[in-house]
Amino acid sequence: MLKNFSLTDAKWNSFFTFWVKGLKCYIFFWLILSIFRIIFIIDMRDYMSEQSSTADIINALLLGTRMSMQTVGVMTLVVLVALLVGSIFVKRWGHRLMNTVVLLQLLVACVLFAARFPYYRVYHSSFNKMLFTAAHEDWSALFWTMVEQFSLPARLLGAILLTAALFFLWKKILAANWGKILPVCCRLQSKKGRVLLLVLVFVVARFSLFSGSWNWQTQIDWENSAITKDEFLNESILDDGQAIYRAYRLEQRNSGSNGLSYTAEDVKKFATALSGKNIDSNNLDDYLVKQSQGAKIKKPEHIFLIISESYANWPLLDDYAQLHIADGMKNLISQDNTAYCPSFLPNGSSTVNALMGIVTNLADANLYLTTRVDEMKQPYSTAVAPQMKKLGYTSNFYYAGPSSWENIEKFTKAQGFASFYGRSNLTETSKGSVWGADDKDLYDFVLANTDPQSSFNVILNVSNHSPFEVDLQANAFPAGQVEGALAPQYQNDDQLLKELGHFWYADKMLKYFIDNMKAKYPDSLFIVIGDHADRYNVEKSPTMYRRYGIPFIISGNGISKNLIPSDAVGSQIDVFPTLVELIAPKGFTYYSVGKSLTLGNKTGANYAFGITDGYIGKTEDDQFMPEQFIDGKTPPDPAAVLQYADAIRAVSWWKAEYGNNIDDAAVKLAAGSR
Incomplete structure (x- = not known):
């Protein structure tokens, strides 16, 4: 069996195509979260302190893109699982299930992006523990507050339209043949190209695991990501997924003896x-x-x-x-x-x-x-x-x-x-x-x-x-x-x-x-x-x-x-x-x-x-x-x-x-x- 193994065999095409789709998904979501961060900083720049320099902004953007590698890694993993599970039963089901998951993730990302602006204006923070405080609030009053003050219908409509546009772009990217821009020796049809693909998948997975770092010793997370003296920029470093994860972790600490542990x-x-x-x-x-x-x-x-x-x-x-x-x-x-x-x-x-x-x-x-x-x-x-x-x-x-x-x-x-x-x-x-x-x-x-x-x-x-x-x-x-x-x-x-x-x-x-x-x-x-x-x-x-x-x-x-x-x-x-x-x-x-x-x-x-x-x-x-x-x-x-x-x-x-x-x-x- 091993003797006849060859990375160029036709039966391995679906295996390598699987990882190509994963990389496309990864790059797609990574660019979206990075662009969302840039738009947020530009639109909310009035919250930035006057002492903030261009270097601070660049550092925040670079660190943010690194941290988003972990968020995108999780999103991509979910997409790949959907693709794999669907394909086990019927090949075309995998493709449909994958696109359904991508669409849902895009919708969530766009809704959170739309909500991030008013949320920061109120709490001067990305999503934080107030998300869990809201669980104890009057939900009807919260709903009408969001409708009347924060234009909930308009924001939802905007998020839906943005989702539709991005999903259209995703389908174009998915259908595109990126191999044409690569040297012949690096294309998927060649053994060298397939080896390079697997190496790239490993590198991306490694960076995703450690939030843009190669190992845990240099890993960054929400607890040590505040690299600037500006609170707004520090909050901008966290994408919406990281911010919600921070809120979740803090709430976990709170619920485990409510964050306190005294003998x-x-x-x-x-x-x-x-x-x-x-x-x-x-x-x-x-x-x-x-x-x-x-x-x-x-x-x-x-x-x-x-x-x-x-x-x-x-x-x-x-x-x-x-x-x-x-x-x-x-x-x-x-x-x-x-x-x-x-x-x-x-x-x-x-x-x-x-x-x-x-x-x-x-x-x-x-x-x-x-x-x-x-x-x-x-x-x-x-x-x-x-x-x-x-x-x-x-x-x-x-x-x-x-x-x-x-x-x-x-x-x-x-x-x-x-x-x-x-x-x-x-x-x-x-x-x-x-x-x-x-x-x-x-x-x-x-x-x-x-x-x-x-x-x-x-x-x-x-x-x-x-x-x-x-x-x-x-x-x-x-x-x-x-x-x-x-x-x-x-x-x-x-x-x-x-x-x-x-x-x-x-x-x-x-x-x-x-x-x-x-x-x-x-x-x-x-x-x-x-x-x-x-x-x-x-x-x-x-x-x-x-x-x-x-x-x-x-x-x-x-x-x-x-x-x-x-x-x-x-x-x-x-x-x-x-x-x-x-x-x-x-x-x-x-x-x-x-x-x-x-x-x-x-x-x-x-x-x-x-x-x-x-x-x-x-x-x-x-x-x-x-x-x-x-x-x-x-x-x-x-x-x-x-x-x-x-x-x-x-x-x-x-x-x-x-x-x-x-x-x-x-x-x-x-x-x-x-």
């Missing part, structure tokens, strides 16, 4: 560091329990904690004063009975992170607590509502959207809120959006339904959220004034103007509510925070501080501007302890992961960032390398910031997963009950 001993060490208590206890609450230092103001009759959708801190900065989109809160901040902390972080990247942090006072630990409502036999000891009840307050939660979103009604009630009010309770005077009622209708409902009984009220609005459907003209938004205050390169950006208009509306309605509630109940305390930032800025490449920071504003009788030390910082888990230290009598016992800003909290952190006085940086990296945002401040101790970030996550994760018992036996017990 009981680890948690004890973190709890000790966080509390500063030199104790040896297996009860987590022994580390989280605190005693109030004594009330700093007269106990207010009503407390309103307003979590304002996408209310970032950057519009409150002097650099944006000419826009006049935050005049309401800036006016409030200027009043003598208002304190303001500009160095503040959200609990996470989405509204649900803020919801969980405010309601439970647990730091974000990659756990969707809202999906665990049926498992909650009682509120966490750190939960806000039961502790406010001990101070004499009835707790109410007001949400502009439907009660079904994130199980919000069941979740808040499971954590001790006495009442929940959602969109179905409101009288709407305007159309609202798919996410909920307009802010004014929400605030009017709270105004009408607040009675003299002492109450603690959390209000979560939605108007400053895509698809941005507030009637700005009817609300007298000074569009011309705002547009004129923008730098020339931003003045023709209608989408940006609409976004700024919705921030202006949210700010205006915040002031409207606070003024009217103060008139009705002068003895009220107001706390205003954003649920998150990182949705839009004027600049395409804002600094980390301007992109992620949210404000912390507290206003009411007895509040003074020096209430919060100038060097204090915090995050949303610090809101509740700050409130307790304001109003609770000396010695009042409460539980919290966070710390009061009135006591000079010096570090804030969330799922990915840490903040200190004048510095902000990423905590998800091995090293804390902060950016300075206030001149003249002392750089933080990187190890201390990372330890704090790990500590709040560790204790929050353990408490949510295993309760108060810091013992490895608790892990086995919890595993056995699930």
